[in-house]
Amino acid sequence: MNKKEKVSVGLPDNLREIIIEIPEDEPKPWDGKSELNYIGKRVKRIDGIDKTTGKAKYTFDVKIPGMLYAKFLRSDFPAGTISEIDLSKAQKLKGVYSVLPAQDDLPLIIRYAGQEIAAVAAETAEIAETALQQITFKHTTSDFVLSVEDAIRENAPLVYQTTVKEKTTEGDLDSSESSVVQEGNIRGPKIFPEDENAEKFDDYLRNCEVIHTAEYRTQVQTHSAMETHGVVVEWGSDDKVKVWASTQGTFSVRNDIADYFKLKYNDVRVITEFMGGGFGAKFGAGLYGIMAAKLSRATGKPVRLMLDRKGEHLSVGNRPDSLQKLSIGTTKEGKIKALKLISLGTGGVGTGAGTSGPIKNIYDYEKIYVEESDVFINAGPAAAFRAPGHPQGAFALEQAIDEMAHKLGIDPLEFRRINTTGNYIRQTQYVLGAEKFGWDKRNQVPGSIKGPIKRGFGVANSVWYYIYNKGFVATVTINRRGEVQVINGVQDIGGGIGTVLAMIVAEELGLEPDQITVKIGDTDNGFGPASGGSQTTAGITPAVRNAAYKAKIRMIELAASILGKTTDKVTMEGSRFSDGDDISKSLSFQQVAAKIPGDEIRVTAERRSDNLGREEIKTTIDGVQFADVTVDTGTGVVKVNRIVAVHDCGRPMDRLTLESQINGGIIQGISYALYENRILDRNTGIMVNPNLEMYKIAGARDVPQIETIIMDFNQAMNSTGAMGIGEPATIPTSAAIANAVFNAIGVRLRSLPITPDKILAALEEQSK
Amino acid sequence: MIKDFEYYLPKATEQALTLFSKNSAYKAGGIDLLDLLKENIVSYDSIINLSGIDSLDFIDTEIDLKIGAGVSIQKIADSQPIQKYCPALSESASEIATPHIRNIATLGGNLCQKPRCWYFRSKDFDCSRKGGKVCFAIDGENKYHSIYGNQDGCAFVNPSGMATVLTALNARLQILTKKEIKTINLRDFYYLPAEKLTCEHKLNDGEILLSVTVEKENLLRKNYYCKIKEKQSSDWPIAEICIIGGINSLGNFENVSIVLGSAAPIPWRMIKEEKKLEGLQATTKYIGNVVESSFSDANPLRDNAYKVKLFRTLLYRGLCSIAGLESER
Amino acid sequence: MKKDKPDPNSVKGISRRNFLKGFGITTVGAAVFESGQATKNLKAAGLLNVSDSIPIEGAKMILYVNSKEYSVHIKPKETLAEVLREKLELTGTKTGCERGSCGACTVLIDDNPVNSCMFLAVDAVGKQITTIEGVASDENLHILQNEFIENDALQCGFCTPGMIMSSLAIIKKNPAPDDEYIRKNLSGNLCRCGTYPKVFQAVIKAAKG
Ligand SMILES: Cc1cc2nc3c(=O)[nH]c(=O)nc-3n(C[C@H](O)[C@H](O)[C@H](O)COP(=O)(O)OP(=O)(O)OC[C@H]3O[C@@H](n4cnc5c(N)ncnc54)[C@H](O)[C@@H]3O)c2cc1C
Numbered sequence A: 001m002n003k004k005e006k007v008s009v010g011l012p013d014n015l016r017e018i019i020i021e022i023p024e025d026e027p028k029p030w031d032g033k034s035e036l037n038y039i040g041k042r043v044k045r046i047d048g049i050d051k052t053t054g055k056a057k058y059t060f061d062v063k064i065p066g067m068l069y070a071k072f073l074r075s076d077f078p079a080g081t082i083s084e085i086d087l088s089k090a091q092k093l094k095g096v097y098s099v100l101p102a103q104d105d106l107p108l109i110i111r112y113a114g115q116e117i118a119a120v121a122a123e124t125a126e127i128a129e130t131a132l133q134q135i136t137f138k139h140t141t142s143d144f145v146l147s148v149e150d151a152i153r154e155n156a157p158l159v160y161q162t163t164v165k166e167k168t169t170e171g172d173l174d175s176s177e178s179s180v181v182q183e184g185n186i187r188g189p190k191i192f193p194e195d196e197n198a199e200k201f202d203d204y205l206r207n208c209e210v211i212h213t214a215e216y217r218t219q220v221q222t223h224s225a226m227e228t229h230g231v232v233v234e235w236g237s238d239d240k241v242k243v244w245a246s247t248q249g250t251f252s253v254r255n256d257i258a259d260y261f262k263l264k265y266n267d268v269r270v271i272t273e274f275m276g277g278g279f280g281a282k283f284g285a286g287l288y289g290i291m292a293a294k295l296s297r298a299t300g301k302p303v304r305l306m307l308d309r310k311g312e313h314l315s316v317g318n319r320p321d322s323l324q325k326l327s328i329g330t331t332k333e334g335k336i337k338a339l340k341l342i343s344l345g346t347g348g349v350g351t352g353a354g355t356s357g358p359i360k361n362i363y364d365y366e367k368i369y370v371e372e373s374d375v376f377i378n379a380g381p382a383a384a385f386r387a388p389g390h391p392q393g394a395f396a397l398e399q400a401i402d403e404m405a406h407k408l409g410i411d412p413l414e415f416r417r418i419n420t421t422g423n424y425i426r427q428t429q430y431v432l433g434a435e436k437f438g439w440d441k442r443n444q445v446p447g448s449i450k451g452p453i454k455r456g457f458g459v460a461n462s463v464w465y466y467i468y469n470k471g472f473v474a475t476v477t478i479n480r481r482g483e484v485q486v487i488n489g490v491q492d493i494g495g496g497i498g499t500v501l502a503m504i505v506a507e508e509l510g511l512e513p514d515q516i517t518v519k520i521g522d523t524d525n526g527f528g529p530a531s532g533g534s535q536t537t538a539g540i541t542p543a544v545r546n547a548a549y550k551a552k553i554r555m556i557e558l559a560a561s562i563l564g565k566t567t568d569k570v571t572m573e574g575s576r577f578s579d580g581d582d583i584s585k586s587l588s589f590q591q592v593a594a595k596i597p598g599d600e601i602r603v604t605a606e607r608r609s610d611n612l613g614r615e616e617i618k619t620t621i622d623g624v625q626f627a628d629v630t631v632d633t634g635t636g637v638v639k640v641n642r643i644v645a646v647h648d649c650g651r652p653m654d655r656l657t658l659e660s661q662i663n664g665g666i667i668q669g670i671s672y673a674l675y676e677n678r679i680l681d682r683n684t685g686i687m688v689n690p691n692l693e694m695y696k697i698a699g700a701r702d703v704p705q706i707e708t709i710i711m712d713f714n715q716a717m718n719s720t721g722a723m724g725i726g727e728p729a730t731i732p733t734s735a736a737i738a739n740a741v742f743n744a745i746g747v748r749l750r751s752l753p754i755t756p757d758k759i760l761a762a763l764e765e766q767s768k
Numbered sequence B: 001m002i003k004d005f006e007y008y009l010p011k012a013t014e015q016a017l018t019l020f021s022k023n024s025a026y027k028a029g030g031i032d033l034l035d036l037l038k039e040n041i042v043s044y045d046s047i048i049n050l051s052g053i054d055s056l057d058f059i060d061t062e063i064d065l066k067i068g069a070g071v072s073i074q075k076i077a078d079s080q081p082i083q084k085y086c087p088a089l090s091e092s093a094s095e096i097a098t099p100h101i102r103n104i105a106t107l108g109g110n111l112c113q114k115p116r117c118w119y120f121r122s123k124d125f126d127c128s129r130k131g132g133k134v135c136f137a138i139d140g141e142n143k144y145h146s147i148y149g150n151q152d153g154c155a156f157v158n159p160s161g162m163a164t165v166l167t168a169l170n171a172r173l174q175i176l177t178k179k180e181i182k183t184i185n186l187r188d189f190y191y192l193p194a195e196k197l198t199c200e201h202k203l204n205d206g207e208i209l210l211s212v213t214v215e216k217e218n219l220l221r222k223n224y225y226c227k228i229k230e231k232q233s234s235d236w237p238i239a240e241i242c243i244i245g246g247i248n249s250l251g252n253f254e255n256v257s258i259v260l261g262s263a264a265p266i267p268w269r270m271i272k273e274e275k276k277l278e279g280l281q282a283t284t285k286y287i288g289n290v291v292e293s294s295f296s297d298a299n300p301l302r303d304n305a306y307k308v309k310l311f312r313t314l315l316y317r318g319l320c321s322i323a324g325l326e327s328e329r
Numbered sequence C: 001m002k003k004d005k006p007d008p009n010s011v012k013g014i015s016r017r018n019f020l021k022g023f024g025i026t027t028v029g030a031a032v033f034e035s036g037q038a039t040k041n042l043k044a045a046g047l048l049n050v051s052d053s054i055p056i057e058g059a060k061m062i063l064y065v066n067s068k069e070y071s072v073h074i075k076p077k078e079t080l081a082e083v084l085r086e087k088l089e090l091t092g093t094k095t096g097c098e099r100g101s102c103g104a105c106t107v108l109i110d111d112n113p114v115n116s117c118m119f120l121a122v123d124a125v126g127k128q129i130t131t132i133e134g135v136a137s138d139e140n141l142h143i144l145q146n147e148f149i150e151n152d153a154l155q156c157g158f159c160t161p162g163m164i165m166s167s168l169a170i171i172k173k174n175p176a177p178d179d180e181y182i183r184k185n186l187s188g189n190l191c192r193c194g195t196y197p198k199v200f201q202a203v204i205k206a207a208k209g
């Protein structure tokens, strides 16, 4: 049964009313006119004390009696075949409990340096390490390829002899791929639109009045979460398995382990109380999870398998690189007619190198043509990484847009404006951002500033999507003492979802957030979303609000019976229940709770599909960032002075943690733009910087002044109106910086990272 | 994983000397040593910790500037006399690694640390400096490698930020051997790969670096120091320069010494340029001329030719700064 | 003992014999004592002078951590991070790189921030060690911890203990740190979640008190 509600939607200063239809047992969605106590305000994290006192226990810290320490032996060659492994010597070492090959049957094909060969579980980490050195194997090596260019050459050594199926995780965007072909090391192309004819399109492009074409490159970036991947697995004698995992998807770990070992889902419990960052790489059990489980089963003891920093860089994910050829065709006036992208990229032995999100979804165009392919090389597998494909895509597209604007003699922001006219969110963002940033003060002629130190401004757009899954189940309990709990399996990867859940329940019940006990991070707590695709908040918050609402209704019913009234006569002010006819008769939350029959009220509610019976919901999440940089043309060093970021994220929940998410995305974007690069030795295929010293990550002195403008965009499409922000903020940063560098020095840097050597080379090229 | 070792904490240098045996190592802050031990590049039966020896921890400015080998890098950065007499040294110290490392790392350890080349530092590469057959850098990933002295089977760059400055200051090292206290000029301390491939300096096994002295006449001269890093928080230099010198009453360069860091396996002196500058009028034009003609003898590898451009800028800026001129580059 | 080694007993000031005397009673694991008690116990066992020479197998020693004395068996090669986490179960101190590059393992030694992953535990004997567990006093959070929470200077929280230790050293040394001072002194702490701007705010506010 549905009910109809009138809600106000849109931006705060431009709300309109619409009628929506929602299920009977759900509250009227929070909308543009809702006045709320906590939601949208700055609320401290509920686990702040644990995290600032060292009490917070991460998987890395779990220690249980009898626990063994496991380690991997990894290949130090990038391609070959292992035909025999001798584990016996390692097994005989005192303190070694079990040694297992990474793959049950031989031969084991090695496809990258760093691939797992075997794992040891021993009394101490030290014994495990010693045991690894005792493992011997027979192998042959074979030729390998380390770059996209090499891999697509004719007769290039093949990374796979067989066809590879794309493995997607919760962190990836849905990829409907029926007919992707694999030839040589190339898997693809995927063509968009599927029925587009390349030659016809090229004719169309050629006939545009102004055309820009250029090639853009991005590097491989590793996730480098501060806590490495890992698990502690306790395989009980009753075949019940308990797993502590540093994961962003407790349920995905449970499913992987249960599926692999043919166990009941109900017999596998995954716990993630605290976890030290994931950024997309921590879905599923991974080989480390499976091996730890095997070792625990074999030894009857709990096994801890945490990767070291080197293993982390090599084997558990990265952002694929890209080589993108991009063309734009416009009219003389600057209306975009045609967009074309040919994109190659490598996720090493993995897939997921597509970059077409931005080009398809930001600008208005008449015609588009995209070909994107994954290229296999002998390097560690890619994994979803904060907005998969989008920073790469935006780096190319947003620079190309800038180049086109320059070619047309149109202000880059104006060019963006006239090509996104249908998107009122963007139009507003441009105005807000430009004003805050001082866009009008930018250097009108790129490179024209005198002297060696040059300053420049740049801008870039981002796009992400409103994605959510359904079926999450939240539980809210109120007991006779008036204690309130919210329970769900979702894990907090640093975004602060636990705090948001407390805020929602507090808001609904008129309580304060710190009165709410939050139980999350445990698959026994009810199905919760994986934290990927910026869908955690949009996924779980409606379920939690719906559950809190149901609990509230039960409390009102109870209050009504105490007051001897019908429920429609009971009003709720804060957490007090009053007789609508006689306000002086009122009951506190505690007074009502004390009358709960039995022990507690326990209600669950589900995340259903978004509201019915209304016009279409806007499903892109838009953003724009402005960058102010200084380039030292004598040394090539780029310094980012300031970033102004304007983002939409639906209805903001906790503004404090939201800001932190945006800061984080921007800082990762800066790091990607200027420093990070996985470097494989071209002769051996071994990564030369698998550490945090030469794999360079932005630190305290590299961070600019960051100002954020968060748009409160209400669509009232679900009970909380939340969308997402985790990914969007990292998408446009590198492009904005690159555009600012151009504005400063008048030379284009079309390749990431923008390091001093590249700046110096580009300046030299220009002066020739 | 570190191989087990015995540990000694002598209170005096003589004790340390006696404790040293065949497979021992001295440890000062241990930052470099632990790195190498953890990576299994080295292993020792015994480690002799020098940090209990008070006599290595002093800064003396009475006549010359004398700094004990056990002084922490942070102390050097914070020392007021050093800030006054040779600012380049304190600037260099304050930009080394991280505050945490500077608190522990010592002058002696900084000067004696092993190459930071990523092939040398990885167990996966049996490189020439570790006794293997090839230098992987020469045909490999050599963006951060040397542009001088790289034609003899090894292309690392001297990692010591202290050495760059102290070489320019023509410092001397006091070294305790079993027989005597000997003095070596820092300018003669390091080996080029052509001289020795698996050993970087002249400190023999068991000898103890006591102190580093900068003579009075080299103090209070004009100083220029610049470290260029890709990333501003804790990064190794991609280029480093120290210029110590003066301008005489005629406005001419006098007694200039120029040393490049991250350019060669040793702190790289620009002797030719020093000579050209002697007596040269300090104008931007003449400085420009010297800079233009410099670096023709460099031998950049595939990925590090940018360093030449970078060093040109640093040389130009440094000389302008010494001359009190505004740099146009 | 190997032949080619000098006999340390012959060296003035090295009390190897003293050390060996008590060697038999070392045990694995740690015991915590009220201040002063451990010293007495170990003195009674003739163990207090061990620090000048320690054999491969290690020995029982006293660490002063967060104003408590811990008697703990330490091998020479063990790092302070290892001993804190594994033997004293003070797991607030994290490690992220094991090489001095990330600062997750930052602890204070006599008020100076150091990387406990690059610091031998034996070298910490006799020094005042402060870890994240020792920042709050009893029930009260330190002002820095409060400011970290108020300003949301933490996300996943894995770098936070190290970040707080470095920040603590900052405000202990400099009552009015400016932005540049803070950045410079935090440049040994990496945060992959990107909390830096809020950490700067928290430190400035905490310094103001
Ligand atoms: C992340 C990171 C970044 C870094 N960045 C920089 C940088 O930018 N610039 C820079 O210059 N350095 C940098 N370093 C290197 C660091 O400065 C050195 O490792 C440190 O200075 C070594 O000093 P130590 O006292 O710890 O040496 P130790 O490790 O104790 O000793 C190093 C070597 O010197 C020998 N030794 C030390 N003292 C004596 C003595 N008195 N007599 C005889 N032998 C002695 C030891 O036997 C050992 O072989 C960095 C290091 C790290 C880990």
Ligand code: FES
Pocket (backbone or CB within 6 Å): C094, C095, C096, C097, C098, C099, C100, C101, C102, C103, C104, C105, C106, C115, C116, C117, C118
């Ligand atoms: S773990 Fe010690 S600095 Fe990274």
Ligand code: FES
Pocket (backbone or CB within 6 Å): A226, A276, A277, A494, C154, C155, C156, C157, C158, C159, C160, C190, C191, C192, C193, C194, C195
């Ligand atoms: S808060 Fe996650 S690494 Fe800093």
